[in-house]
Amino acid sequence: xxxxxxxxxxxxxxxxxxxxxxxxxxxxxxxxxxxxxxxxxxxxxxxxxxxxxxxxxxxxxxxxxxxxxxxxxxxxxxxxxxxxxxxxxxxxxxxxxxxxxxxxxxxxxxxxxxxxxxxxxxxxxxxxxxxxxxxxxxxxxxxxxxxxxxxxxxxxxxxxxxxxxxxxxxxxxxxxxxxxxxxxxxxxxxxxxxxxxxxxxxxxxxxxxxxxxxxxxxxxxxxxxxxxxxxxxxxxxxxxxxxxxxxxxxxxxxxxxxxxxxxxxxxxxxxxxxxxxxxxxxxxxxxxxxxxxxxxxxxxxxxxxxxxxxxxxxxxxxxxxxxxxxxxxxxxxxxxxxxxxxxxxxxxxxxxxxxxxxxxxxxxxxxxxxxxxxxxxxxxxx
Ligand code: CAA
Numbered sequence: 001x002x003x004x005x006x007x008x009x010x011x012x013x014x015x016x017x018x019x020x021x022x023x024x025x026x027x028x029x030x031x032x033x034x035x036x037x038x039x040x041x042x043x044x045x046x047x048x049x050x051x052x053x054x055x056x057x058x059x060x061x062x063x064x065x066x067x068x069x070x071x072x073x074x075x076x077x078x079x080x081x082x083x084x085x086x087x088x089x090x091x092x093x094x095x096x097x098x099x100x101x102x103x104x105x106x107x108x109x110x111x112x113x114x115x116x117x118x119x120x121x122x123x124x125x126x127x128x129x130x131x132x133x134x135x136x137x138x139x140x141x142x143x144x145x146x147x148x149x150x151x152x153x154x155x156x157x158x159x160x161x162x163x164x165x166x167x168x169x170x171x172x173x174x175x176x177x178x179x180x181x182x183x184x185x186x187x188x189x190x191x192x193x194x195x196x197x198x199x200x201x202x203x204x205x206x207x208x209x210x211x212x213x214x215x216x217x218x219x220x221x222x223x224x225x226x227x228x229x230x231x232x233x234x235x236x237x238x239x240x241x242x243x244x245x246x247x248x249x250x251x252x253x254x255x256x257x258x259x260x261x262x263x264x265x266x267x268x269x270x271x272x273x274x275x276x277x278x279x280x281x282x283x284x285x286x287x288x289x290x291x292x293x294x295x296x297x298x299x300x301x302x303x304x305x306x307x308x309x310x311x312x313x314x315x316x317x318x319x320x321x322x323x324x325x326x327x328x329x330x331x332x333x334x335x336x337x338x339x340x341x342x343x344x345x346x347x348x349x350x351x352x353x354x355x356x357x358x359x360x361x362x363x364x365x366x367x368x369x370x371x372x373x374x375x376x377x378x379x380x381x382x
Contacts, residue, residue: 009068015048016072020079028080031207032352037163038207042086045076046117051090055099060112066242066304070249074297077253081356082207084253088246089159090114094121097168097239101184101227110166110186122164123243124155124187124213125236131157132369134170135179135233139215141171143229147222149173149185151193151215157363162196162209165189168239169215170232182232186224193218204355241314243364245307248300248320251328251360255293258328258335258353262286265339276338285338289331296324315377322370325360332357 005013023041031038045051053069055061062068069091077084095111102110113119130136139153151171158167167187174181187194197212227235266277266286276282303316332354336343343350361367376382 005067005071008064009071012049012053012062012064012068013071013075016050016075019044019048019050020075024076024079024083028083028207029346029349029352031080031082033206033346035206037160037209038083038086039163041083042120043117045083045087046115050076050087051117052095052111052115053091055091055095055111055115059095059099059107060115061095066245066307067301070245070300070304073246073249074253074256077250078257079253080207081250081254081353081359082205084246084250085205085208085359086120086160088243088250089123090117090121092243092246093123093239094166094168096242097123097184097235098186098226100238101231101235102186103223105223106186106226114166119165120160120163122158122160122167122213123239124158124161124167124169126157127154128156128212132366134236135182137170137172137182139169139171140175141173141183141185141220143173144219149183149220149225151185151187151218151220154197154212154214156212157200157210158213159208159210159363161211161213162199167213168226170236173229173232177230179233180230182236183229184226184232184235185220186226187218187220188224191218203358204352205359237314240364241317242307244317244321244370245300245303245313247360247364248296248303248317248324251321251324251357252293252296252300254353254357254360255289255296255324255328255331258332258350258357259289259293261348261350262289262335262338265342282338285334289334292327292331296320296327299323315374318365318370318373318377321360321365322367322374325357326367328357328360 049062052061053064057063073084114121127137141149141151169185169187173183193216195214200210269276300320303320306313306316336350336354339350342348
C-alpha cells in the first residue's frame, strides 16, 4: 500500500493550491455576497489545466488521473466551494461522460473548449418533479424520420445553467420503457428552442449559477446523441458515480478549511485565562474533526484509486461521498461553534463553509440515495 503521491499529482495539487490561495480565497467572500459567476477565475483554472484534469492532452486536458483530480478539487474547495462546483461539472459530469460514451467526432467537437475552461458546461438530469427518482423525468425526446430528435420539457437545478455553452441532457425517448427509455443528448445552447429560466436563490455555493432550463421544439441532430438510444440512464448513473468522487473531494476541501481555521483560533482565543484549545471540550471537538477529515480523505482517495485501476467503483464513490459530505456538515458546524459569535459573523468565512457544506449532502445524489446505492450493491437486493 502506497500513501505517497506521484510528482505529477503533486504538481497539479500545487498549481491548484497557488490559484486557490492567490486568486480564489481573496475573492470568495465577494462572489458569495453578490452571487456572481466568477468567470475570470474559472478561465484561469482552465488555463492551468484544472477544468479537464482527466481529459487526455489531445482533447485539451491535463491528461492526469482521478487522484490528481481529487487533490486539485480539495485545494479549490478549501478556498471556495462554489468554484469547485463549477470545476467539477466541467471535469466530471461533462468531459468524463463524453470521453466514456462519445464518438470521436463528439470528443473533438465538445470537449476541448470545456476542458480548457474557455466555455462552461452543464449536466441536465433533474426536473421540478424528479430529483432522486430520476426515471420519473417528463422531458420528452421525439424521434423524427431523419433520425434527429425534437426535445420539449423543463430541467431544474442546473449548475452553471445560466452560462453553459454545452449541456449533456437526459430526456425520455420512450416513456413505456422507464429507465431503458432515457436517451442522452449533447445540447448546444446557442441553437433555437433552448431557453434559460429562473435562477435558484440558494443557501450556499452562491457563486455557482443554478437555474431552470427549458426546451421548446429544440432539434438535436443525430450526431449529437450521446451513446445509443435508451442508454441515457446508464450514462447518467455512470457519470454520477465519477461525479460523486468530486463532490466528496469538495466536502473534504471545505472541511479542511473549517478545521484549519479552528486550529488557529483555539490557539489564539483565550477564555478563563487560557487558550481555549487547552480545554477538554474543545480538544474533543478538534480530535473528532481530525478523525472525520482523515477518514473522508482516505475513503475518497480509495474511490479515486479504484477508478484509476479501471475497476467498478460505484460503491466506493458512494461511501466516499456519503462520509465526506456528512463529515463536512458536522465539521463546519463544530467550527462555527468553536468560533462562537465570530463563527456566526459574516466577517469570517466559517458561516460560508457551513452554508456551502449542506449542498454536498444533497446534489449528485442525496445521502439517502448514497445509502441506498451502498446497501443495494452490498446485499444484491433491490
Ligand atoms: N452505473 C450503470 N448503470 C446503472 C447504475 C450505475 N451506477 N445504477 C443503475 N444502473 C442501471 C441498472 O443496472 C438498471 O439497468 P437495467 O435496466 O439494464 O437493469 C437501470 O440503470 C435502472 O436502475 P435501477 O432499477 O437501480 O433504477 P432506480 O429507478 O431504482 O434508481 C437510483 C436508482 C440509484 C435511485 C438513481 O435513480 C439515482 O442515483 N438517483 C439519484 C439521482 C441523482 O444523483 N441526481 C443528481 C442530479 S445531478 C446533480 O446534482 C448535478 C449538479 O447539479 C452538480
